[in-house]
Amino acid sequence: MTAHQSRTTVFADLAWIDDRWQQQVTLEIEQGTFVSVQANSQKPADALHVKGPLLPTLANVHSHAFQRVMAGMAEISLHPDDSFWSWRDLMYKIVGKLSPEQANVIATQLYIEMLKAGYTQVGEFHYLHHATNGAAYSNPAEMSLQLLDAAQRTGMGLTLLPVLYSYSGFGSQPANSGQARFIHSADSYLALHQRLEAHFKDDAKNTLGICFHSLRAVSEQQIKDVLSHIKAPRPIHIHVSEQQKEVNDCLSWSCERPVEWLNNHIGLDNRWTLIHATHLNPQEIAAIASSGAIAGLCPTTEANLGDGIFPGVEYEKHHGHWAIGSDSHVSLSIVDELRTLEYGQRLRDQQRNRLYRTKQISSPPTTAPNQTNNVGEYLFNQALQGGNQSCAVKLGIAVGNRADFMVLDKSHPFIDASQPQDLFNRWIFACNDNMVKDVYVAGKAVIKNGQHALDAESRTAFTQVIKKVIYDA
Numbered sequence: 001m002t003a004h005q006s007r008t009t010v011f012a013d014l015a016w017i018d019d020r021w022q023q024q025v026t027l028e029i030e031q032g033t034f035v036s037v038q039a040n041s042q043k044p045a046d047a048l049h050v051k052g053p054l055l056p057t058l059a060n061v062h063s064h065a066f067q068r069v070m071a072g073m074a075e076i077s078l079h080p081d082d083s084f085w086s087w088r089d090l091m092y093k094i095v096g097k098l099s100p101e102q103a104n105v106i107a108t109q110l111y112i113e114m115l116k117a118g119y120t121q122v123g124e125f126h127y128l129h130h131a132t133n134g135a136a137y138s139n140p141a142e143m144s145l146q147l148l149d150a151a152q153r154t155g156m157g158l159t160l161l162p163v164l165y166s167y168s169g170f171g172s173q174p175a176n177s178g179q180a181r182f183i184h185s186a187d188s189y190l191a192l193h194q195r196l197e198a199h200f201k202d203d204a205k206n207t208l209g210i211c212f213h214s215l216r217a218v219s220e221q222q223i224k225d226v227l228s229h230i231k232a233p234r235p236i237h238i239h240v241s242e243q244q245k246e247v248n249d250c251l252s253w254s255c256e257r258p259v260e261w262l263n264n265h266i267g268l269d270n271r272w273t274l275i276h277a278t279h280l281n282p283q284e285i286a287a288i289a290s291s292g293a294i295a296g297l298c299p300t301t302e303a304n305l306g307d308g309i310f311p312g313v314e315y316e317k318h319h320g321h322w323a324i325g326s327d328s329h330v331s332l333s334i335v336d337e338l339r340t341l342e343y344g345q346r347l348r349d350q351q352r353n354r355l356y357r358t359k360q361i362s363s364p365p366t367t368a369p370n371q372t373n374n375v376g377e378y379l380f381n382q383a384l385q386g387g388n389q390s391c392a393v394k395l396g397i398a399v400g401n402r403a404d405f406m407v408l409d410k411s412h413p414f415i416d417a418s419q420p421q422d423l424f425n426r427w428i429f430a431c432n433d434n435m436v437k438d439v440y441v442a443g444k445a446v447i448k449n450g451q452h453a454l455d456a457e458s459r460t461a462f463t464q465v466i467k468k469v470i471y472d473a
Contacts, residue, residue, distance in 0.1 A: 006030060006031070007028055007029065007030045007035070008028070008029045008030075008048075008443055009026065009027070009028055009029075009044050009046060009047040009048065010026070010027040010029065010047060010048050010050060010054075010405075011024075011025070011026050011027075011041075011043045011044065011047040011048065011049045011050070012025045012027070012049075012050050012053070012054035012407075013025075014053045014054065014420060015027075015039075015053070015054040015055065015397055015405075016053070016054070016055035016056060016397065017037060017039065017397045017398070018398075019377075019381055021053075021420035021421070021423070022039040022040070023039065023040060024039065024040050024041050024042070024043070025037065025038065025039050025041065025054070025397075026038045026041040026042075026043070026044060026047065027397065027403070027405075029403040029443040032204060032205075032402060032403055032442030032443050032444075033204075033400065033401065033402060033403055033442075033443075034397065034398060034399050034400065034401050034402075034403050035399060036399065037397055037398060037399055050407045050438065051407070051410050051437075052407045052408045052409055052410035052415065052437055052438075053407070053408045053410070053415065053420075053423055054397070054405055054406070054407050055380075055397075055405065055406060055408070056384055056395050056396045056397055056404065056405060056406075057118050057119060057120035057121075057395055057404045057405060057406050057439065057441075058118060058119055058120075058121075058324070058334060058380075058383050058384055058387050058395065059119065059120075059121035059122070059123065059157075059159070059323065059387030059388060059390065059391040059393055059395060060114055060119040060121070060122045060123065060324070060325050060326055060387070061123040061159075061237075061273060061275075061294070061296045061323040061324065061325040061386075061387050061390040061391055062123055062125055062237075062273075062275050062296050062298050062325025062326070062327050063110070063114075063122050063123060063124050063125060063325060063326060063327065063329070064124075064125055064126075064127075064327065064328060064329075065103070065106055065107040065110050065111075065124060065126075065147060065150075065329075066094070066095070066098055066103055066106055066107075066128055067091065067094075067327075067328040067329055068106055068109070068110045068328075068329040069094065069098075069106050069465060069466060069469055069470065070090065070091065070094050070328075070470070071328065071329050071330050072330065073090065073470060074087045074090050087305055089178075092178030092179075094469060094470075095128060095178070095181055096132055096178070096181075097132070097468075097469050098128065098132075098469060100137070100142050100143055100146050101146075102465045102468070102469060103128065103143060103146050103147070104146040104147075104149060104150050105458075105461045105462055105464075105465045106462065106465060107146065107147050107150035107151075108150040108153060108154055108454065108458050108461070108462075109458045109459065109461075109462040110150075110329060110332070111150055111151055111154040111156040112154050112452045112454060112455065112458055113332045114156065114326070114332055115154060115155065115156060115439050115441075115446050115447050115452065116332075116434065116436060116439070116447055116450060116452065117332050117333050117334055117434065117436060118334050118406045118436045118439060119156075119326075119332075119334065120155075120156065120157055120395065120404040120439065120441045120446075121156070121157035121158070121159060121205075121387070121391050121393045121395065121404075122151070122156055122157070122158060122159065122391075123159045123161055123209070123235075123237065123273070123296075123325060123390060123391045124147055124158060124159065124160050124161060125161050125163060125211055125237060125239075125275070126143070126144060126147060126160060126161060126162050126163055126211075127162075127163035127165050127182045127211075127213055128143050128181055128182065129143055129144075129162070129163075129181060129182060129183075129184065129192070130143075130180065130181045130182075130183070131181070132181065133180065134180030134181060134183065136188075140188070140191070140192050140195060141192060141195050141196050141199075144160060144162055144192070144196055145199065147160060148160065148199060148206065151205075151206065152206075153454065154446070154452070154454060155441045155444065155446035156441070156446075157205040157206060157391075157393060157402075157404075157441065158205070158206045158207075159206070159207050159208075159209055159235065159390075159391040159392060159393065160196065160200070160206070160207070160208050160209065161209040161210070161211035161235070161237050162189070162192055162193060162196060162208075162211060163182070163211045163212070163213045164184055164186065164189040164211065164212050164213065164217075164218055164222060164226060165179065165182040165183060165184060165213040165217045165218070166183060166184060166185060166186075166217060166218055166219070166222065167216065167217050167218065167219070168216070168217070169216050169249065170215065170216045170249050170250055170252075170253035170254070171253050172219050182213070186221075186222040186225045186226060189226065190225075190226065190229050190230070193208070193210075193230060196208055204402065204442065205402070205441070205442060207235075207391070207392045207393070208234065209234050209235040209236065209237060209391075209392065210226060210227070210230055210234045210235070210236045210237070211236070211237045211238065212226075212236075212237075212238045213238070213239060214238060214239040214240065214246070215238070215240065215250060215258050215261065215262065216246065216249065216250075220265055220266070223266055224266070227266075233271065234271065234392070235271055235273060235389075235390060235391065235392045236271045236272050236273070237272075237273045237275060237296065237390075238262070238272070238273075238274060238275065239275045239276060240258045240259055240262065240274045240275065240276065240277055241257070241258045241259055241274075241276060241277050241278055241279045241280060241284075242275075242276035242278055242279075242302075242305075242307050243278075243279070243307060243308075244279055244308070246258060246279075247279045257279075257280075257281065257284060259274065259277065259280060259284040259287060259288060260281075260283065260284055260287070262274075263284075263287045263291070268287065268288065268291035268292075268293045269291055269292060269293065270291070270292035270293060270294075270389065271293075272291070272293040272294070273293065273294040273295075273296045273323070273390040274288060274293055274294070274295055274296060275296040275298070275325070275327075276296070276297070276298065276302060276307060276310075277295045277296075277297075277310065278302060278307050278308045278309070278310050279308060280311055280315075282314070285311060285314050285315050285318060285320070286318055288315075288320055289315060289318035289319060289320030289321075290318070292321070293321075294321050294322060294323050294386050294389055294390045295310065295315065295320060295321070295322040295323075295386075296322070296323055296324075296325055296390060297310055297322050297323070297324055297325070297337075297341060298324065298325045298326065298327035298328075298337070299324070299336075299337050299338075299340035299341040299344060300326065300327075300330055300331040300333075300336050300337055300340050301326065301327035301328045301329075301330060302327075303340055303344070304328065304330045305328075309344040309345070309347075309348050310322075310341070310344070312341065312344075312345050312354065312355050313345055313349065313354050313355070316355060316356075316357065319357075321382065321385065321386045321389065322382055322383075322386050323382075323383055323386030323387040323389070323390045324337040324338065324341070324383045324386075324387070325337075333434070334383070335427065335428050335431065335435075337383075338376075338379040338380065338383065338428050339428055339429060341355065341379070342354060342355050342375060342379060353373075353375050354375075355375060355378065355379060355382075356373045356374065356375050356378045357373075357378055358373055374421065374424065374425065375425065376423075376424030376425035376426075376427065376428045376429065377424045377425075379424075379428065380424055380428070384396060402441075402442055403440065403442055403443040404439075404440060404441050404442065405439075405440050406436050406437075406438065406439045406440070406447075407436075407437050407438040407439075408423075408427065408435045408436065408437060409435050409436070409437040410437075412431065412433070412435060414426040414427070414430055414431055415427070415431075415435060434450065436450070437449060437450060
C-alpha cells in the first residue's frame with residue numbers, strides 16, 4: 001500500500017460492496033477511514049493490488065477472553081448428565097488462578113487468532129474484575145486495562161463490555177465462592193465504568209459499553225440504576241435464555257420467561273444485544289425482532305455446551321437481526337460459526353438451505369440486509385450488519401467506515417475458480433483451511449500472508465500460561 005499526501009490506495013479485482021460483488025474497485029483511505037470507493041475503475045499506478053477477493057471484516061460480538069486457555073479441557077464425561085453447569089465448575093477453577101499478566105497473554109494470543117479469522121472488532125464481555133481472593137486491585141480497572149493493552153498491541157478493535165455481576169441466582173441469591181472475582185455492586189460498577197471512560201474517549205477503534213451478566217446475576221433495580229446513570233448512548237449486552245434451566249428458574253421466580261421479563265420490566269430497543277437467546281417462545285421471538293435488538297449467537301460454543309438450537313427460521317420470518325461471537329473460543333473461525341448456525345437449523349428441520357431472505361422487488365425497497373436466497377451471502381451480511389450494531393462500529397466497504405478489510409487466498413481452487421455468486425457458499429460450506437490471507441485494520445496491515453508480527457512472541461508466552469494455569473507446571 002502506498003501513501004500520497006497521507007492518503008493510501010488499494011485496488012481489488014473483486015470486492016464485496018453494497019451487498020454484491022463488484023469489479024475493478026479502487027479504495028482510497030485517509031486517517032484510517034474509507035474516503036472513496038470506486039468500482040469499474042482503472043488501477044492507479046501507485047495502488048496496492050490485492051491478490052484475491054476483498055471483503056469486509058466482521059465484529060465478533062461475544063468473547064470471554066480468558067476462557068481460551070481452557071478450550072478443549074471439558075470434553076471428559078464426569079457423569080451422564082454433563083451440561084453447561086458442570087462445564088462452569090471447571091471454568092471457576094481456572095478463574096481462581098489467573099493473574100492480570102496471564103490474562104493479557106491469553107487475550108493477546110486470542111486477538112491475533114481472531115484477526116487471522118477476519119474479525120477486527122471484539123465485544124469483550126468482561127467479568128473477571130478482581131484479585132483471586134475477590135478483593136479489588138489497587139486500580140479497580142486493572143483487568144480491563146489488560147484487555148485494552150492486548151487489543152492495542154495486536155491491532156484489534158475493542159468494544160469493552162465490563163459486566164455487572166452481583167448474585168448467583170434469581171431473586172438476588174448470594175454469590176458463591178467461585179464467583180468472588182466477578183462481583184460488583186451497582187455503585188462500584190458505575191465507578192469502574194466512569195474510570196474506564198477516560199481510556200475510551202475519542203478513540204476510533206475502541207468503545208465502551210454496558211453489560212449485565214444475566215437476569216440471575218443482577219436485580220431489576222440495579223439494571224435501572226445503571227441505565228439511568230450512564231447517559232451517553234452505549235451498546236448494552238446481557239446473557240439470556242441460554243439454558244432451559246435458566247428459563248425454568250426465571251419462571252419459578254417471576255412467572256415470566258427471561259426475554260419476556262426483560263421486555264416487560266426494562267424494555268428492549270436497538271441498543272440491546274441478547275447473547276444466546278436460545279430458548280424463546282413465539283412471543284419472545286416477535287418481541288426481539290420488533291424492538292430492533294440483536295440476537296448475539298455463538299453457535300460453536302452453544303453446540304459445545306449443549307445449549308440448544310436458536311429458532312433461526314422463525315426469527316427470520318420476523319426479519320430479526322443477529323450477529324455472531326465465539327464466546328468460550330472452542331473455535332475462532334467465522335466459517336465455523338456461520339456453518340454451524342445454518343447446519344443446526346437443517347438438522348432440526350430435516351431440510352436444506354434454511355437461513356436466507358427471499359429477494360424482494362417491492363417498492364419502496366426494504367432496508368433489511370441483503371434480500372437474497374444465496375445462503376452464504378445472507379449469513380455473512382447478517383453477521384456484518386448485526387455485528388456493527390452490537391459493537392457500535394462501522395465495518396463494511398463504504399465511504400465513512402473504518403478501513404477494515406480482508407483478502408481471501410486466491411491460490412485455493414475454490415476461491416480462484418469460482419464465479420462471484422458462488423464465492424461465499426464455497427468459502428463457508430466447502431473450505432476447511434483458513435482462506436483469510438491478509439487483514440487490514442484502519443488501513444494498516446495486521447495480518448500478512450496469514451502471519452502476525454507478534455506470532456512467535458505470543459505463542460511462546462501463551463504456551464507457558466497453559467502449562468502454568470492448566471497443568472501447574
